[in-house]
Amino acid sequence: QVQLVESGGGLVQAGGSLRLSCAASGRTNSGYAMGWFRQAPGKEREFVAAISGGGLSSYSNSVKGRFTISRDNAKNTVYLQMNSLKPEDTAVYYCASQESRNKYSYSDYARYDYWGQGTQVTVSS
Numbered sequence: 001q002v003q004l005v006e007s008g009g010g011l012v013q014a015g016g017s018l019r020l021s022c023a024a025s026g027r028t029n030s031g032y033a034m035g036w037f038r039q040a041p042g043k044e045r046e047f048v049a050a051i052s053g054g055g056l057s058s059y060s061n062s063v064k065g066r067f068t069i070s071r072d073n074a075k076n077t078v079y080l081q082m083n084s085l086k087p088e089d090t091a092v093y094y095c096a097s098q099e100s101r102n103k104y105s106y107s108d109y110a111r112y113d114y115w116g117q118g119t120q121v122t123v124s125s
């Protein structure tokens with residue numbers, strides 16, 4: 001079993017920055033991917049960014065160039081640095097962890113086996 005705990009969300013003005021953290025505990029496998037997804041009110045959960053066990057990153061077009069995902073395997077933690085935030089970035093952000101081999105793409109929620117409870121990010125205009 002893997003537990004994921006997100007932190008770092010909050011209220012920020014447009015153009016500001018936030019750094020989300022996701023700490024993993026339990027039977028984690030640093031060889032697999034971790035990802036961030038988000039869900040805004042009334043919308044489906046959408047892919048934000050992912051990072052492979054080897055450190056290769058992938059981003060949605062809506063955040064590319066503004067967000068950076070990174071991981072510290074020694075601390076079992078993944079980060080999401082969010083810069084130049086926009087009101088449309090407002091959502092609950094979820095951390096996800098892949099713990100088994102599968103053929104889903106990094107942007108597919110089905111790739112991930114465990115999910116955190118989410119952290120609210122609100123960007124005011």
